[in-house]
Amino acid sequence: MRHSTFRQLEVFDAIMRLGSFRKAAEDLFLTQPTVSMQMKKLTQTVGYPLFEQAGKRVFPTEVGRELHKTTREIFDDLARFDMALADLKGVRRGALSIAVVTTAKYFAPGILGRFCERYPTIEASLKVCNRAHIIERLIANKDDFYILGQPPEEIEVDAEAFLANSLVAVASNDHPLADQKQIPLRRFAEEPFLLREPGSGTRAATERLFAEHGLKVRVRMDLESNEAIKQAIMAHFGVSILSRHTIMMEIASGHLKVLDVEHLPIARSWYVVNRKGKSPSLVASAFRDYLREYAAESNRLGP
Structure with missing residues (x-):
């Protein structure tokens, strides 16, 4: 293990947390081939398989679970060192x-x-x-x-x-488009839109996406908060494009739905x-x- 690197252990820990090479790559802003290569090198160093594949998820072997315990101890020790160093720095x-x-x-x-x-x-x-x-x-x-x-x-x-800040298409859970797949952006553009006030970064990204495809947003209402937009969507006033961070609770409760629209989400x-x-x-x-x-x-x- 002396020949393993800290980066390999970071990648390994991310896979353990997320159960997927792809999700680990997204989490660490790496490519999936890079993640696979790092795990190949770590596996060669250990000398035993670290993961087993089951469908789209990966699960740790017994050796993998033991390595993860050690990895977490290393990270915890480094965190404690960071705190001690911070104290020393004032x-x-x-x-x-x-x-x-x-x-x-x-x-x-x-x-x-x-x-x-x-x-x-x-x-x-x-x-x-x-x-x-x-x-x-x-x-x-x-x-x-x-x-x-x-x-x-x-x-x-x-x-x-x-x-990461993904901007997604949002509608009420009973919207006519809610259960459709691969909705054309042109079809989505036909819906009345609820947007943040001019100057909002989310609004600018939305308008830029539509302009890039020769479309224009049909603005039904300008609103000054995401909460107002969410309430208006649930009241069937229209659709919107919002940061995924703003709608996690409403998605979990079934009040809002992320639509499957081409060219979305917008990766920011x-x-x-x-x-x-x-x-x-x-x-x-x-x-x-x-x-x-x-x-x-x-x-x-x-x-």
């Missing part, structure tokens, strides 16, 4: 200010909450605004970081993708952004490192 005290666009409110509190569990003496604040207000705060340099679906082009910023990412050249505090640096860790290890809110 991250035990300080303040952190994060501002996020409204769609990010469905996952950002959980990420920030787990960060604060790691550093319980840090004072953290989370502000939720529409994109226009986020840009205003960014220009004024009011916060440590900003989370957006698309970095602004009008300001020089440092931006880093850290989480969430970005952590700050003014270009800004020197982060120790606390801000620790939060950015945590987001990188989150992206590499869990990205579990993605599709």
Whole structure:
């Protein structure tokens, strides 16, 4: 095992968590052949099979389960080291200010909450605004970081993708298109649309998709929140394209349905952004490192 690499163990851990080479590849932003190659090398190092195939899922062998126990111990030890190192660097005290666009409110509190569990003496604040207000705060340099679906082009910023953000077609669960497969985008465009206000990143992505295929969105209503859009969809006012993060509860409860529409979902990412050249505090640096860790290890809110 001395010849195995940390990356191989990361890939192995992702497969164990997700039960699929494909999902592990998506989770780690790798290609599936790369994941397969990493596991082939790790298997050769161990000298025994680590997984068994059963349909589309893979299951660990007894050797695989034993290796996973050791892998988790290694990762836990490294996490404890990170915390100790943070203490030595002075991250035990300080303040952190994060501002996020409204769609990010469905996952950002959980990420920030787990960060604060790691550093319980840090004072953290989370502000939720529409994109226009986020840009205003960014220009004024009011916060440590900003989370957006698309970095602004009008300001020089440092931006880093850290989480998948799939935009999906959404309708009520009893919509005429709800049970259809491979719906043409042109047919979907015939439906009345409920969209966020002009300037919204989700709206811009929707309009760009339709324009690329020579179509135009039939806007029935502009709404200033995702909650209002979801309620309007359930009331049969129309359809929409929304971030999958915003509809997880409604999908689980059966009130909304993700439609199978060609050219969808739109693959996007969430970005952590700050003014270009800004020197982060120790606390801000620790939060950015945590987001990188989150992206590499869990990205579990993605599709």
